[in-house]
Amino acid sequence: MPLDSRIDEITDNIRERSRDRREAYLKRMRTQAEQGPRRGHLDCGNQAHAYAAMGEMKDDLVADRVPNIGIVTAYNDMLSAHQPFKDYPDRIKAAARAAGATAQVAGGVPAMCDGVTQGQAGMELSLFSRDVIALATGVALSHNTFDSALYLGICDKIVPGLVIAAATYGYLPGIFVPAGPMPSGLPNEEKAATRRAFAEGKVGRAELMAAEMASYHGPGTCTFYGTANSNQMLMEFMGLHLPGASFVNPGTPLRDALTDAAATRAAAITGLGNAYTPVCDVLDERAWVNGLVGLMATGGSTNLVLHLIAMARAAGVELTCADFDAISGVTPLMARVYPNGLADVNHFHAAGGLPYMIGQLLDAGLLHEDVQTAAGQGLSAYASEPKLGPDGLHWAPGPRESQNDKILKPPHDAFATTGGLRQMRGNLGLGVTKISAVAEDHHVVEAPCAVFHDQDAVKAAFKAGTLDRDVIVVLRYQGPKANGMPELHALTPSLSVLLQRGFKVALVTDGRMSGASGKVPSAIHVAPEALDGGLIAKLRDGDVIRYDAEEGRLECLTEGVEAREIEVPDLSANEEGLGRELFALFRANAGPADQGAGIVI
Structure with a gap:
């Protein structure tokens, strides 16, 4: 061909x-x-x-x-x-x-x-x-x-x-x-279900540990x-x-x-x-x-x-x-x-x-x-x-026919006509999203945002019930210069529970999500990152954000955001402990996410 x-x-x-x-x-x-x-x-x-x-x-x-x-x-x-x-x-x-x-x-x-x-x-x-x-x-x-x-x-x-x-x-x-x-061990979906149940307090740590050990075995x-x-x-x-x-x-x-x-x-x-x-x-x-x-x-x-x-x-x-x-x-x-x-x-x-x-x-x-x-x-x-x-x-x-059409299909009869990875652009900067596992009715989310500076604060808000609503969670100062751009997969169980409760939910961050990014709509790798002066650093609770994976748009719809002062939290905790002192030079010289977020090339 x-x-x-x-x-x-x-x-x-x-x-x-x-x-x-x-x-x-x-x-x-x-x-x-x-x-x-x-x-x-x-x-x-x-x-x-x-x-x-x-x-x-x-x-x-x-x-x-x-x-x-x-x-x-x-x-x-x-x-x-x-x-x-x-x-x-x-x-x-x-x-x-x-x-x-x-x-x-x-x-x-x-x-x-x-x-x-x-x-x-x-x-x-x-x-x-x-x-x-x-x-x-x-x-x-x-x-x-x-x-x-x-x-x-x-x-x-x-x-x-x-x-x-x-x-x-x-x-x-x-x-x-x-x-x-x-x-193969415990099916991944069963493991994920146990994680969600633990996040809701429905099962204890013993049950969670048993599921994790049966999956990674x-x-x-x-x-x-x-x-x-x-x-x-x-x-x-x-x-x-x-x-x-x-x-x-x-x-x-x-x-x-x-x-x-x-x-x-x-x-x-x-x-x-x-x-x-x-x-x-x-x-x-x-x-x-x-x-x-x-x-x-x-x-x-x-x-x-x-x-x-x-x-x-x-x-x-x-x-x-x-x-x-x-x-x-x-x-x-x-x-x-x-x-x-x-x-x-x-x-x-x-x-x-x-x-x-x-x-x-x-x-x-x-x-x-x-x-x-x-x-x-x-x-x-x-x-x-x-x-x-x-x-x-x-x-x-190799095989010319799929041996299981619930897992593999030919290009002319694929599960979707596109790969599901989209570039996101708008006044919040440049990012990416992956929607191949996201339900179609969550491809567009427009809602007030809740702004956080660390993962623990998001988890605490979830447990307190303050996120039980249509909400776009903004987790900023997670970029390569701020703290090395960690994955934020630990938030997936909590955000997945909010989806199951029927809310429109999305995540916007200058950090990373897991390589196994799943059902939660997420605009990630947002650049410029907050520490580089990106608009994400000026957002406040209640600002309305539109995440539109269909059009590839990531916008703050609230007027006047650009004129605000940048909010910079205390990031000193990112600088020491567990070897983080050794990586100060890396953080200072990291490139932006859209250029690979590295220091070598």
Whole structure:
């Protein structure tokens, strides 16, 4: 199928806008690549330090013609998604040796979990951990001894940080290696219902804890479709995974075989051979458009609006919020995965998953097929799925029909004609909203606002009953400069209860919502943020706000707001405790949300 003219036009706009930045980036990458194998430029003393602990592999490492793979790992055993990475380095080293290569753990990066820090002060470090991960990866690869890299990461900020670094070292080939989701536990909707009941005081903490533990119950990624699983989808749509690798459960023979295959492939695509595939060539404007299409077709995380902009800039590509809006407008919503439906990612995978979706979207002309990928073929390779047979790992054509039409549908019969992610504009600034899980009668909310400066105050107002009305909750001074832009998912149970009580409710904030943003209409990432003088800083209780997701409008309808003085609360509590002192430089230099809210690029 020829490429849809609308996708082609959006791609051309991004290409033209990015031309100077992309050309400068590629020039830097070509200059680095022309220097040949990195180890060849090290003095003997430098090399001896790098190889001292490598035992029988020392001779191979000294030989410039033997590829050396750098492993960057986000392993820790506190977080379920990253615990499976514990044994990956030994497995990768064995697979590399079998392929005539060597491998070393280049370094580790931090991996924090928004599920642990949700509603806690530690969440104020979360967004900036993306930049720390990029910096830490930069340090890991700075020893200049690697011919390709394997990036082991899963969750919210980890994959974006690794991608930023992989693009910065774009002359190196790289493959992202996932660990897969945990098996299905307590259904996500049952867990959410228990959370709402707890917020109303109908069940106690023991019942809440039992539900949470039954949902998050073993090694692997959480099973709802939040940022972590959106990241995995993205790596597949953009050609940085091996095909079909995203949602294979940990600890299975197929998962192990895919990890081995990633090491083998990383050895094959270095500059020492004939299949050199540097990351800089994979991550051109077509790959980013493919990633955006995947985000919209699956109903993915709003956090990726921030991350994709920052990630693309590292590869010399300039994305804007308008690109998200434009691609959402032409991409059908093909999947219903919680919170957009009742299924979890294991059900999604069983129904056909990413191979089905990529095949269908290619047939509909909504994806660029002619891209470079880590697999060494165009994107059509990602319409196949991995199989493990008597002769080992191979790829077979993916399903051409949905195995469950309550979870997956083809583009011509999709759950919605658009992706459900909208840009919001108006006198309150620029923001985004995700409505793929929001009931249609809540797409427009016009009501007096209630203004807050912290999450606890919102929860207290809910418990006191002062929010039992049509209301737009404004939670400001939650932007990157104010306090690191924490997620505000802890408010979801309370606001969901207000919806169930029949009220018109919306959230407006310069902070973030969860990657699993659900049924509560929310205008998030509002920029300029309050601390940068955005109009949101001048709102007062009772001002009338219109949230209109149909038209993409976010307006304060009360006259005279612009002439008011900005109200600045005491933000000193955001500056200390739980390591927040260490991030003062990050807060001071953070970019605006519509430019990725980062400091690195």
